[in-house]
Amino acid sequence: MLKIAVDAMGGDYAPHAVVTGAVEAVKKFDVCVVLVGQEEIVKEELSKHKYDHSRIEIVHADQVVEMHESPAVTIRKKRNSSISVGINLLKENRASAFFSAGNTGGVVCAATINLGMLETIERPGIAIVMPNMKGVSLIIDAGANIDPKPVHLFQYGLMGSTYFEEILGKPNPSVGLLNVGEEASKGTDYVKETYQLLEQSALNFIGNVEGKDIFSGDCDVIVCDGFVGNVTLKVSESMADTLTHFLKEELLSSLGGKIGLLFAKRSFLKFKKKIDYSEYGGAPLLGVNGVVIIGHGRSNPKAVMNAIKFAAKEVDRNINQDIIEKARKVHVKA
Amino acid sequence: MLKIAVDAMGGDYAPHAVVTGAVEAVKKFDVCVVLVGQEEIVKEELSKHKYDHSRIEIVHADQVVEMHESPAVTIRKKRNSSISVGINLLKENRASAFFSAGNTGGVVCAATINLGMLETIERPGIAIVMPNMKGVSLIIDAGANIDPKPVHLFQYGLMGSTYFEEILGKPNPSVGLLNVGEEASKGTDYVKETYQLLEQSALNFIGNVEGKDIFSGDCDVIVCDGFVGNVTLKVSESMADTLTHFLKEELLSSLGGKIGLLFAKRSFLKFKKKIDYSEYGGAPLLGVNGVVIIGHGRSNPKAVMNAIKFAAKEVDRNINQDIIEKARKVHVKA
Numbered sequence: 001m002l003k004i005a006v007d008a009m010g011g012d013y014a015p016h017a018v019v020t021g022a023v024e025a026v027k028k029f030d031v032c033v034v035l036v037g038q039e040e041i042v043k044e045e046l047s048k049h050k051y052d053h054s055r056i057e058i059v060h061a062d063q064v065v066e067m068h069e070s071p072a073v074t075i076r077k078k079r080n081s082s083i084s085v086g087i088n089l090l091k092e093n094r095a096s097a098f099f100s101a102g103n104t105g106g107v108v109c110a111a112t113i114n115l116g117m118l119e120t121i122e123r124p125g126i127a128i129v130m131p132n133m134k135g136v137s138l139i140i141d142a143g144a145n146i147d148p149k150p151v152h153l154f155q156y157g158l159m160g161s162t163y164f165e166e167i168l169g170k171p172n173p174s175v176g177l178l179n180v181g182e183e184a185s186k187g188t189d190y191v192k193e194t195y196q197l198l199e200q201s202a203l204n205f206i207g208n209v210e211g212k213d214i215f216s217g218d219c220d221v222i223v224c225d226g227f228v229g230n231v232t233l234k235v236s237e238s239m240a241d242t243l244t245h246f247l248k249e250e251l252l253s254s255l256g257g258k259i260g261l262l263f264a265k266r267s268f269l270k271f272k273k274k275i276d277y278s279e280y281g282g283a284p285l286l287g288v289n290g291v292v293i294i295g296h297g298r299s300n301p302k303a304v305m306n307a308i309k310f311a312a313k314e315v316d317r318n319i320n321q322d323i324i325e326k327a328r329k330v331h332v333k334a
Numbered sequence: 335m336l337k338i339a340v341d342a343m344g345g346d347y348a349p350h351a352v353v354t355g356a357v358e359a360v361k362k363f364d365v366c367v368v369l370v371g372q373e374e375i376v377k378e379e380l381s382k383h384k385y386d387h388s389r390i391e392i393v394h395a396d397q398v399v400e401m402h403e404s405p406a407v408t409i410r411k412k413r414n415s416s417i418s419v420g421i422n423l424l425k426e427n428r429a430s431a432f433f434s435a436g437n438t439g440g441v442v443c444a445a446t447i448n449l450g451m452l453e454t455i456e457r458p459g460i461a462i463v464m465p466n467m468k469g470v471s472l473i474i475d476a477g478a479n480i481d482p483k484p485v486h487l488f489q490y491g492l493m494g495s496t497y498f499e500e501i502l503g504k505p506n507p508s509v510g511l512l513n514v515g516e517e518a519s520k521g522t523d524y525v526k527e528t529y530q531l532l533e534q535s536a537l538n539f540i541g542n543v544e545g546k547d548i549f550s551g552d553c554d555v556i557v558c559d560g561f562v563g564n565v566t567l568k569v570s571e572s573m574a575d576t577l578t579h580f581l582k583e584e585l586l587s588s589l590g591g592k593i594g595l596l597f598a599k600r601s602f603l604k605f606k607k608k609i610d611y612s613e614y615g616g617a618p619l620l621g622v623n624g625v626v627i628i629g630h631g632r633s634n635p636k637a638v639m640n641a642i643k644f645a646a647k648e649v650d651r652n653i654n655q656d657i658i659e660k661a662r663k664v665h666v667k668a
Contacts, residue, residue: 070519133576146514147522180480180564185404188481188561211568215576227522228565230514231558234545235566239573242467242549246608247581250601260598267584267591274580 001032002312005095008037009064009082010102011299019045021304026055031312036061036086061085071105087114090290097311101295108144115290120327124287125156129280134217143230150193159286160221166317173220176209201330281306291315335366336646339429342371343398343416344436345633353379355638360389365646370395370420395419405439421448424624431645435629442478449624454661458621459490463614468551477564484527493620494555500651507554510543535664615640625649
């Protein structure tokens with residue numbers, strides 16, 4: 001059975017949310033989980049649950065990388081952190097994948113340095129699944145690489161396309177380049193160079209896409225630099241929160257609104273589920289030599305459970321081998 | 335009475351929406367409007383309305399810059415377009431401000447070249463008002479300058495701060511730099527350099543802000559490059575549309591939802607008004623030597639009317655003089 005290493009100390013609601021999500025995952029899916037973290041604390045948390053003890057083990061890690069700490073801390077000062085120890089389990093083949101909802105920069109840094117990159121891939125990218133009008137789209141990179149070269153962006157397109165096909169199940173997904181307009185002449189120099197690389201490739205490149213296209217559902221894989229991707233992600237998340245807040249405020253401020261809310265409760269819950277990040281659980285860090293999933297800082301048990309599910313699927317489909325083979329065929333030197 | 339030049343041919347619903355908005359503006363505010371466009375068409379449209387004929391005049395412009403045309407077309411090939419003619423009215427002091435919902439790049443290009451820049455300001459920036467949890471924030475730049483230098487970004491902070499104070503009425507507004515994290519060490523090189531310029535200035539600089547802070551209401555003026563600003567704006571707009579669509583779909587798919595919608599109709603309308611861009615009408619193009627307002631392509635009559643209102647306010651407060659005086663005090667060479 002696949003063994004997924006999970007950072008028990010990472011995320012705003014750790015260890016409670018992580019341990020609960022891990023327990024749910026072993027109940028629901030054919031996986032084993034290795035909880036990495038401070039043993040006493042994790043044990044205590046686990047003792048609150050009933051589960052098959054042969055399916056969850058604990059690996060002790062002395063230190064915790066805090067959310068605000070610089071990524072370099074993970075590899076320089078905290079070699080015994082749950083992130084570093086978890087990544088090492090992967091490196092030593094004692095686990096097939098690693099999930100953490102902790103310090104994103106720390107996970108990227110530890111994974112890149114300790115696992116190394118996939119053959120021919122030059123930089124890792126974080127891929128995020130976002131709901132849209134017709135289904136989902138994948139944005140890559142959401143913050144691993146804020147100052148990429150055209151070849152990095154091109155490889156994000158390649159990796160995102162592979163992920164979309166293998167994990168999200170759509171053959172030959174469309175790939176778009178996030179830009180300020182549709183014409184090939186638009187954008188900064190490195191974006192224009194990326195356009196050329198993508199156009200000359202065998203990918204299903206549909207040209208430039210704009211901010212509005214992220215939600216239209218007309219493009220599957222959306223390529224951008226980590227700065228733009230990170231802002232886009234955070235804008236979308238906080239906007240969903242803000243709109244929900246505005247709407248609730250309006251509804252609760254009148255009797256008609258309150259009655260309406262009562263009648264429409266089921267609709268609101270379905271709506272909430274549709275825009276809920278935790279359905280996908282986590283964001284794969286693509287390009288490193290191993291399956292690594294990064295969770296949202298706010299990960300709840302459901303998000304952790306789903307991240308474990310997707311991690312297992314990634315291992316199962318062996319997408320890293322796929323990426324290597326595709327990249328070999330279209331390799332472009334930086 | 336102030337005279338506002340309005341591009342009658344610009345925008346997806348021109349000339350109908352523009353002319354209707356202009357008629358409403360002269361009824362509601364102490365302004366005169368000069369409608370710039372193909373005379374016969376504008377006349378025909380105007381004939382559908384009752385209004386004080388001394389308050390609206392038409393200035394003929396032979397050509398129209400289409401939405402998809404390159405900005406350079408406006409100044410090279412279409413010197414008789416409604417955009418070029420409108421900007422020239424401003425240059426010749428025959429109008430106090432110019433509004434267009436037409437080709438944004440065209441307006442930026444014509445304004446920059448024909449009006450020139452304000453003393454000590456190096457590049458124009460588009461400022462967008464966005465609703466947030468506590469009121470509104472101003473994002474600058476939303477797409478005029480996709481590859482800015484630190485000094486341009488610094489001047490966006492200065493201009494945005496002046497606009498927020500004079501037009502949105504908050505003394506000493508806070509200024510934040512859009513980045514991928516809060517620490518001063520975060521971001522690309524030019525963002526880090528901008529951080530230093532803003533920190534050393536007399537502006538009320540509160541440091542880096544993230545995508546989520548655009549809606550939190552904790553920062554008044556948010557500075558970013560035009561690439562990130564453009565993507566952010568389009569993501570926000572399309573997300574508002576998408577969420578409204580999802581919610582409507584869910585509500586209409588069940589009886590409870592339909593009844594709820596009926597009861598809560600007034601709440602939904604108030605919610606819609608809160609997130610409605612047309613309340614602010616348009617985005618000022620700051621830095622050029624004249625008052626220029628850029629409208630959304632989808633501008634409806636209300637948006638046009640409100641843009642005219644804000645244009646008049648900008649002229650009235652003489653914010654360009656304010657910007658020049660502030661910029662003189664803190665001038666930084668590129």
